[in-house]
Amino acid sequence: MQVPAPFEYERATSVDQAIGLLDRLGDTARLVAGGHSLLPMMKLRLANFEYLIDINDLSDVLGYITVEPTQIRIGAMARHRELLESAELGRAFPIFADAEKVIADPVVRNRGTLGGSLCQADPSEDLSAVCTTLNASCVIRGRDGDRVVTMEEFHRGPYETAVGDAEMLTEVRFPLRPNGASAYEKVERRAGDWAVVSSGAAVWLDGDVIADARVGLAAVGPNTAGLPEISAMLTGQRPSEELYEQAGIIAARSCNPVTDMRGSEEYKRHLAKELTRRALRRSVNRINEGS
Amino acid sequence: MTAVEDRKVTGFEDNDRKPVGHGRMLRKEDPRLIRGKGRFVDDLQLNGMLHLAILRSPMAHGRVVNVDISAAQAHPKVKLVVTGAMLAEKGLAWMPTLSNDVQAVLATDKVRFQGQEVAFVVAEDRYSARDALELIDVEYEQLEPVVDVRRALDPSSPVIRTDLDGKTDNHCFDWQTGDEAATDAVFAAADVIVTEDIVYPRVHPAPMETCGAVADYDAVEGRLTLWSTTQAPHAHRTLYAIVAGLPEHKIRVISPDIGGGFGNKVPIYPGYVCAIVGSLLTGRPVKWVEDRSENLTSTGFARDYIMRGEIAATKDGKILAIRTNVLADHGAFNGTAAPVKYPAGFFGVFTGSYDIEAAYCSMTAVYTNKAPGGVAYACSFRITEAVYLIERLVDCLAYDLKMDSAELRLKNLLRPEQFPYTSKTGWIYDSGNYEPTMREAMRIAGYDELRREQAEKRQRGELMGIGVAFFTEAVGAGPRKDMDILGLGMADGCELRIHPTGKAVVRLSVQSQGQGHETTFAQIVAEEIGIPPADIDVVHGDTDNTPFGLGTYGSRSTPVSGAAAALVARKVREKARIIASGMLEVSVADLDWDKGSFHVKGDLTKSVTIQDIAMKAHGAGDLPDGVEGGLEAQICYNPENLTYPHGAYICVVDVDPGTAQVSVRRFIAVDDCGTRINPMIIEGQIHGGLTDGVGMALMEIIAFDEDGNCLGGSLMDYLIPTALEVPDWETGFTVTPSPHHPIGAKGVGESATVGSPPAVVNAIVDALKPFGVRHADMPLTPSRVWDAMQGNARPPV
Numbered sequence A: 001m002q003v004p005a006p007f008e009y010e011r012a013t014s015v016d017q018a019i020g021l022l023d024r025l026g027d028t029a030r031l032v033a034g035g036h037s038l039l040p041m042m043k044l045r046l047a048n049f050e051y052l053i054d055i056n057d058l059s060d061v062l063g064y065i066t067v068e069p070t071q072i073r074i075g076a077m078a079r080h081r082e083l084l085e086s087a088e089l090g091r092a093f094p095i096f097a098d099a100e101k102v103i104a105d106p107v108v109r110n111r112g113t114l115g116g117s118l119c120q121a122d123p124s125e126d127l128s129a130v131c132t133t134l135n136a137s138c139v140i141r142g143r144d145g146d147r148v149v150t151m152e153e154f155h156r157g158p159y160e161t162a163v164g165d166a167e168m169l170t171e172v173r174f175p176l177r178p179n180g181a182s183a184y185e186k187v188e189r190r191a192g193d194w195a196v197v198s199s200g201a202a203v204w205l206d207g208d209v210i211a212d213a214r215v216g217l218a219a220v221g222p223n224t225a226g227l228p229e230i231s232a233m234l235t236g237q238r239p240s241e242e243l244y245e246q247a248g249i250i251a252a253r254s255c256n257p258v259t260d261m262r263g264s265e266e267y268k269r270h271l272a273k274e275l276t277r278r279a280l281r282r283s284v285n286r287i288n289e290g291s
Numbered sequence B: 001m002t003a004v005e006d007r008k009v010t011g012f013e014d015n016d017r018k019p020v021g022h023g024r025m026l027r028k029e030d031p032r033l034i035r036g037k038g039r040f041v042d043d044l045q046l047n048g049m050l051h052l053a054i055l056r057s058p059m060a061h062g063r064v065v066n067v068d069i070s071a072a073q074a075h076p077k078v079k080l081v082v083t084g085a086m087l088a089e090k091g092l093a094w095m096p097t098l099s100n101d102v103q104a105v106l107a108t109d110k111v112r113f114q115g116q117e118v119a120f121v122v123a124e125d126r127y128s129a130r131d132a133l134e135l136i137d138v139e140y141e142q143l144e145p146v147v148d149v150r151r152a153l154d155p156s157s158p159v160i161r162t163d164l165d166g167k168t169d170n171h172c173f174d175w176q177t178g179d180e181a182a183t184d185a186v187f188a189a190a191d192v193i194v195t196e197d198i199v200y201p202r203v204h205p206a207p208m209e210t211c212g213a214v215a216d217y218d219a220v221e222g223r224l225t226l227w228s229t230t231q232a233p234h235a236h237r238t239l240y241a242i243v244a245g246l247p248e249h250k251i252r253v254i255s256p257d258i259g260g261g262f263g264n265k266v267p268i269y270p271g272y273v274c275a276i277v278g279s280l281l282t283g284r285p286v287k288w289v290e291d292r293s294e295n296l297t298s299t300g301f302a303r304d305y306i307m308r309g310e311i312a313a314t315k316d317g318k319i320l321a322i323r324t325n326v327l328a329d330h331g332a333f334n335g336t337a338a339p340v341k342y343p344a345g346f347f348g349v350f351t352g353s354y355d356i357e358a359a360y361c362s363m364t365a366v367y368t369n370k371a372p373g374g375v376a377y378a379c380s381f382r383i384t385e386a387v388y389l390i391e392r393l394v395d396c397l398a399y400d401l402k403m404d405s406a407e408l409r410l411k412n413l414l415r416p417e418q419f420p421y422t423s424k425t426g427w428i429y430d431s432g433n434y435e436p437t438m439r440e441a442m443r444i445a446g447y448d449e450l451r452r453e454q455a456e457k458r459q460r461g462e463l464m465g466i467g468v469a470f471f472t473e474a475v476g477a478g479p480r481k482d483m484d485i486l487g488l489g490m491a492d493g494c495e496l497r498i499h500p501t502g503k504a505v506v507r508l509s510v511q512s513q514g515q516g517h518e519t520t521f522a523q524i525v526a527e528e529i530g531i532p533p534a535d536i537d538v539v540h541g542d543t544d545n546t547p548f549g550l551g552t553y554g555s556r557s558t559p560v561s562g563a564a565a566a567l568v569a570r571k572v573r574e575k576a577r578i579i580a581s582g583m584l585e586v587s588v589a590d591l592d593w594d595k596g597s598f599h600v601k602g603d604l605t606k607s608v609t610i611q612d613i614a615m616k617a618h619g620a621g622d623l624p625d626g627v628e629g630g631l632e633a634q635i636c637y638n639p640e641n642l643t644y645p646h647g648a649y650i651c652v653v654d655v656d657p658g659t660a661q662v663s664v665r666r667f668i669a670v671d672d673c674g675t676r677i678n679p680m681i682i683e684g685q686i687h688g689g690l691t692d693g694v695g696m697a698l699m700e701i702i703a704f705d706e707d708g709n710c711l712g713g714s715l716m717d718y719l720i721p722t723a724l725e726v727p728d729w730e731t732g733f734t735v736t737p738s739p740h741h742p743i744g745a746k747g748v749g750e751s752a753t754v755g756s757p758p759a760v761v762n763a764i765v766d767a768l769k770p771f772g773v774r775h776a777d778m779p780l781t782p783s784r785v786w787d788a789m790q791g792n793a794r795p796p797v
């Protein structure tokens, strides 16, 4: 049994109270949501915090998936499993179910949260790639109220986010647009493993040309933020295999993978290309199947 | 009856047969294990028990300059802190390994691998013990590590084992087998020679339960009780007696329920010794249970053989000779568990299942700055490496000769009339009938149809592979004239006692780590004596309550202890026959045995059951002249030879041409382990072993970075397969009994782990044939498969 160093523990009763505690305790404290990223690090003693503020009692207030006419709002405490099983979310953004099916295992998915995933800011994190692909924005609450940031602003680098010491992420917003679909492709060495590389794509058609398209990658370097070059290249074009191929080539050269036990840099670049191509193809097929 | 109980589960109905003897039946131990009532080392709670944690080396190679324990000692809950220097004062800093090397219990002079034991803390609870480790201040002088095994013998490499007198290099041992000159001659004259460099990377057994112990020393009685995760309680007790100087009769080793061993729990680890020292010094029971990272980084690894294999053949595919040169990485200490005369285990069976003219192997083993171990992980003493080598080579030959790999094997398999067969490296294969086993696997697979499908798919650019492997194992160590571990002969005792009411207890010297001994051994005895398995209690894993023997590993339990159980039951039956002759008033020659009762020849109405006899043996009234009361016996079985199970495996894979991901679509395993005692248990062993094999082929490796840091220190990094990576296993069998085993049984526990890696790798390499790939080393992760597709197949180390 791996055991963490001693720490104090408190259960938050409201969002404001949690923020108050963070404000008072400073960077010796951490929020714990699902705990599936934080606790393993603490058990391995790679991270030691004096205080843990448990926000699981806030899952009633922060666990929602709300569909509105122009956007879907998801609370930071929505669990992986809820994202996987939500039929409404699945209809609007099939990329969620694609990704959630291959994130970790049911035990982790029962507890791990959207907020924890984004705030962990692991470059291999799948939901960050999903949020990037869908052009999401993040609602961060502090003592002085809410501010809203884009995904590009939210992720400052590996394990670093725009969330300040006395702040927490409360909600993620996804704009809804007509005639679109999305998909997620991941290669892992084994079920439940982190991605070797993954790629998400979202495409919106206007008639038979691409009105907009976005691609988000995971596990290929610090920056999972969108690939504007791909969006620019695809917009206004008719979907085709050649086009997906070109998008893949851009993905492969725009990322910064490193060789590790998951694979060589070369292979990862190859995957960025191959998976981007597959995700775009699948997105377009989904639009066509739906219409 | 509930609806659930009513439901018929296809394939499992016959589990309820409750055979009196061999046959399919549910495992007796499972109700306990399934309901969470198993009793493992970590479940043990004793009054006043303290907890031990071990401080480990952060680096692969370094000199220990100073260890300051004062802050740790000042921790309010800490009872004891011990360093290597303190152990050295008691002469306990070093201990013998199972290969006659020595290993540091706690480092005194140097640390030699990352994760090596440096100091330990005993505290009131597990958390405090772990916290106090951070208060120990160790000053190291970092030394250059030896990580690349190929450079271990370079004169420029630093010497790891400076503790050994006069040691000036990292050489561990040389070993050879076979006839070099004869082999060279056959090679010189052969039409075809195929050479391939084949690496079997370092892997780890990773049992679900990590290693641990509870030591309880009673200073008044001078008695030590040690509960520990050991596959060999008796051998361990003897070694503790020798190392710690405690009298053997005052030591009791108990191996309770064990959560998987796979060879990982054969060695004595420093942690066990630390727990004993902790209890001796505090006078309280001390528990040590390692965590997952400790298990993966410091306990017995497996494999780590770098092999150059050569195969000589005629151009029409008759295999003539095998030659191989092996570089073996033994880590920092030679902790290999193998019979003393076999430093390379049973690697000598690398000639496989084929009728060849000559064979030769030379091996060099070296020390590196990696964890010690060597023979572990269901490998039958290195037969895993041997079978992998030959089965890969045969496929390389098939590739070069453009022959079908199944046809090539069929052409070269030993023929039934050649048994008992003496191999070119001196192993005497007891029995075998290989071709029917191979044909059965091909039949189940629909081999010709698969090849047709593959041809069609290749036309379309799809990558499908069919891998064939045929193995012969040598298990059941072993005849004591040849085989011992540190001087202890590899025979096993067994004791059977029939109670007055006809129930029985059988005491074994081997220990189960999940193999189902409580069922199999009850069935072996039941078959011989006619008492239902439910009425036979199996006692094992406690040195005070069982006869001496060497334990469970190398698939030896059924070949050795199983033979002992059958023979002891026969011995009891012979005594029962004499008592029955008195009861029926006929001579023993006039009695027939009918599994559970004796009756007078030709008159079935005149009979007595074994239960009647048991009561008579203990009851009132006279027994026949010269017969003592009671119904019990004890024996010690010294096997005449090993047993040689075999099998034919066929694996079908699909490889995604875009991502290089492998999916194992089908796996057909036809095993021949001689007489089948409980087919359900055999299938369970096969299923587990096949899963192991898929894991090694696709994902498992204990790798190190260039500084010697272990890259497989958690189950997020060291991957083992899940249900999603494996297909529904398709099993079949043939039966070729062992001629020398009393019931004809052979070992089977490791067969599937031995036979499956080459089948999976052969299938993947076969799928990559359109890319001109003849060989690619494990683990075949998507990245490494893709490398092979690009023509860049690289060894993993």
Ligand SMILES: Cc1cc2nc3c(=O)[nH]c(=O)nc-3n(C[C@H](O)[C@H](O)[C@H](O)COP(=O)(O)OP(=O)(O)OC[C@H]3O[C@@H](n4cnc5c(N)ncnc54)[C@H](O)[C@@H]3O)c2cc1C
Pocket (backbone or CB within 6 Å): A030, A031, A032, A033, A034, A035, A036, A037, A038, A039, A040, A076, A077, A102, A103, A104, A105, A108, A111, A112, A113, A114, A115, A116, A117, A118, A119, A120, A124, A125, A126, A127, A163, A167, A168, A169, A170, A192, A193, A194, A195
């Ligand atoms: C075995 C295993 C396999 C996994 N595999 C994958 C995988 O394949 N793909 C993948 O994407 N992920 C994977 N994960 C990670 C998993 O998805 C985690 O659950 C997730 O990354 C973190 O969510 P959590 O709620 O558990 O966060 P926690 O562990 O509770 O928190 C993570 C960090 O976020 C902070 N935090 C949490 N919530 C908030 C908030 N609302 N506001 C501000 N800060 C907050 C915490 O303080 C902490 O620093 C795996 C995890 C495990 C254990």
